[in-house]
Amino acid sequence: MSSETLWYANRATGAVCLILFTVVVLLGIAVRTRTRLPGLPRFGPMSLHRTLSLSATAFLALHITAAVVDGYVDITVVDVLVPFAGDYQPLWLGLGTVALDLVLAVLVTSLLRERLGHRAWRAVHWLAYASWPAALVHGVGIGTDTGADWMTWLTVACVAATVAAFAARLAHAARAGRRTPAALLRTAEGARP
Numbered sequence: 001m002s003s004e005t006l007w008y009a010n011r012a013t014g015a016v017c018l019i020l021f022t023v024v025v026l027l028g029i030a031v032r033t034r035t036r037l038p039g040l041p042r043f044g045p046m047s048l049h050r051t052l053s054l055s056a057t058a059f060l061a062l063h064i065t066a067a068v069v070d071g072y073v074d075i076t077v078v079d080v081l082v083p084f085a086g087d088y089q090p091l092w093l094g095l096g097t098v099a100l101d102l103v104l105a106v107l108v109t110s111l112l113r114e115r116l117g118h119r120a121w122r123a124v125h126w127l128a129y130a131s132w133p134a135a136l137v138h139g140v141g142i143g144t145d146t147g148a149d150w151m152t153w154l155t156v157a158c159v160a161a162t163v164a165a166f167a168a169r170l171a172h173a174a175r176a177g178r179r180t181p182a183a184l185l186r187t188a189e190g191a192r193p
Contacts, residue, residue, distance in 0.1 A: 006070035007144075013063035014139055015154065020056035022158040024049060025132050029165045033172045057107060060100065092141030095134045102131035132162065 027049035030037060037045050067075050075093065079086030083101065084094030109116055109124040116124075136159070145151040 001069075003070055003072050006066045007072060010063060010066040010070060011143070011145055013059050013066060014143060015145070015151065016059045017056060017063055018136070018139060018154065018158055020052055020059060021132055021135060022162055024053050024056050025128065025162055026165050027052065028128065029169045033169055053107075053110075057103065060103065064100070089142050092138055095141065096138035099131045099135035099138060102127040102134065106131070129166075 027045050029035075030045045031049055035045065036042065037048075040048070064080055067073075068077060068080060073088045075086060075088055079088070079093060080097060080100065083097040084090050085097075086093045105124055106128050109121050113121045136155070140146055140155065143151065
């Protein structure tokens with residue numbers, strides 16, 4: 001495979017990862033807030049979240065493989081796994097490594113969820129909120145398409161959607177926090193026949 005083909009593959013898979021991981025974050029927020037999505041059954045958002053998470057991870061593996069195999073820049077397996085260890089653009093590459101490490105932690109704990117228990121799994125799963133912006137900044141800093149109009153609009157759309165969903169998630173949590181046990185009991189008692 002030519003270096004040019006690997007370069008295009010790296011760029012394309014990076015953009016696809018941005019889209020897929022953004023949708024995964026949005027679906028994760030929808031699952032947490034129990035948002036119903038039109039055209040999907042109640043379990044649809046959870047199933048879609050899991051499936052797209054695995055698809056995004058597969059594209060991430062292709063993105064990393066293309067970067068390591070491409071001889072144009074010297075990115076090693078160590079650079080991929082150890083943050084800020086590489087010689088090539090250490091800050092931007094290191095942020096990508098941090099995002100990868102966080103995604104791997106979420107993936108492994110999700111696969112072991114039954115053995116870990118819900119609390120441990122959920123605590124690690126919160127790392128997904130940190131991996132997304134680290135990956136985004138990695139792409140903006142190191143991506144060769146950063147200045148292109150299409151990539152700018154794609155990035156802006158992904159950021160806007162994620163910020164809006166996260167704000168909705170915070171508002172949902174604030175509403176849930178205002179429900180005191182006494183208020184919940186009164187509501188439940190009022191609903192009794």
